[in-house]
Amino acid sequence: MxxxxxxxxxxxxxxxxEDIQIVVRDDLQARYIQCPGCQEKYLIIATDTAMRELIKQRARVRGDIFIARQKHFRGKTKTIEAYIRKDQELKEQQERMHADLVARGRELLREI
Ligand SMILES: [Zn+2]
Incomplete structure (x- = not known):
């Protein structure tokens, strides 16, 4: 990364x-880094409340998948498959939101 x-x-x-800076406007958070030469700002990630919630949910689901695998859930592959499907769904939701958040994040960086 x-x-x-x-x-x-x-x-x-x-x-x-440690060089990543953050700017917040309403519920939009943009993390960015600045060129030490010309101070140009580069967006790293932009999130809003809905995206941050999806990030948290995915962390939980991936934790569930990890634990299920650690416990060698024999005969419980359906459980793991359900977790994996859930993770995929959350990922697709994130992907649908991504372009809009990048655009909003870049706009915010231009305005500061
Ligand atoms: Zn530069």
Whole structure:
């Protein structure tokens, strides 16, 4: 996840977690990193309340999948399959919201 960016100004820099900044407007949160050369802002992730809820739900479902596998749920593959289907559904919901959030996040970065 943390890799290098080459900015349009020619500066290359690593995305370090401690350099990530956050801006909040209403329920929109945009995490971004700034080029140390020209201060151009790069959106990393934009979330709203609905997306953050989906992220939490997916973390829970993936935790359930992990635990189910750890316990070697013999004869309970249907349970695991149901968790995996649930995770897939949540992922698809996130994908449907993604483009709009990126657009809103970029707009917010232009305005600050
Ligand atoms: Zn730059």
């Amino acid at each position: 943390f890799n290098a960016i080459t900015c349009k100004c020619g500066t290359s820099f690593e995305i370090e977690p």
